[in-house]
Amino acid sequence: xxxxxxxxxxxxxxxxxxxxxxxxxxxxxxxxxxxxxxxxxxxxxxxxxxxxxxxxxxxxxxxxxxxxxxxxxxxxxxxxxxxxxxxxxxxxxxxxxxxxxxxxxxxxxxxxxxxxxxxxxxxxxxxxxxxxxxxxxxxxxxx
Ligand code: HEC
Numbered sequence: 565x566x567x568x569x570x571x572x573x574x575x576x577x578x579x580x581x582x583x584x585x586x587x588x589x590x591x592x593x594x595x596x597x598x599x600x601x602x603x604x605x606x607x608x609x610x611x612x613x614x615x616x617x618x619x620x621x622x623x624x625x626x627x628x629x630x631x632x633x634x635x636x637x638x639x640x641x642x643x644x645x646x647x648x649x650x651x652x653x654x655x656x657x658x659x660x661x662x663x664x665x666x667x668x669x670x671x672x673x674x675x676x677x678x679x680x681x682x683x684x685x686x687x688x689x690x691x692x693x694x695x696x697x698x699x700x701x702x703x704x705x706x707x
Contacts, residue, residue: 633688637696
C-alpha cells in the first residue's frame, strides 16, 4: 500500500513539474492529444498501456469500458479510486492536480476513445460533459 502511494505521488509529481500545467490559459490551448501527453500519460503511460507491477493504473488501450463516453468523462471529471478529479478547481495549495474545463475534458475523452486501439467514433461535446453531474467541483469548492 505504501509502495502504491509512493507510485501515485511520483506520478503526480511528474506532471506537476511542467510549468505549463499551472496555467489554465496554457492548458486551454492544448489539444486532446496534448492533454493526454501532459496529464494522463504520467500515470497511464505512453499509448495508454497502463502500469503493470503495481497494477494500479489501468490500461486505456483497447478498453471495452470506453464504449460509454459517460464512463470516461465521469472518471476524468470526478476521479475514480486513486485517480484525482480533474473537473474540480485546481488545488490552491500549489499542488499538482490541474483543472480541466468541460471543453478540455471532451477533447481528451474524444482522444482516448479514438486512439490506442479504441475506435469509438461518436464525438462528445463540451455541452454534453457540462450536462453531467460535477460532484467533485462542489466538493472542492468554487473556482
Ligand atoms: C495520478 C495518476 C492518474 C492520472 C494523472 C490519470 N489517471 Fe486515470 N486512473 C488512475 C487510476 C489509479 C485509475 C484506476 C482507478 C480505480 O478504478 O480505482 C484510473 C482509471 C482511469 C479510467 C478508468 C479505466 C478503467 O478501465 O476502469 C479512465 C477512463 C482514466 N483513468 C482516464 C484518464 C484520463 C483521460 C486522464 C487524463 C485526463 C487520466 N486518467 C489521468 C490514475 C490516473
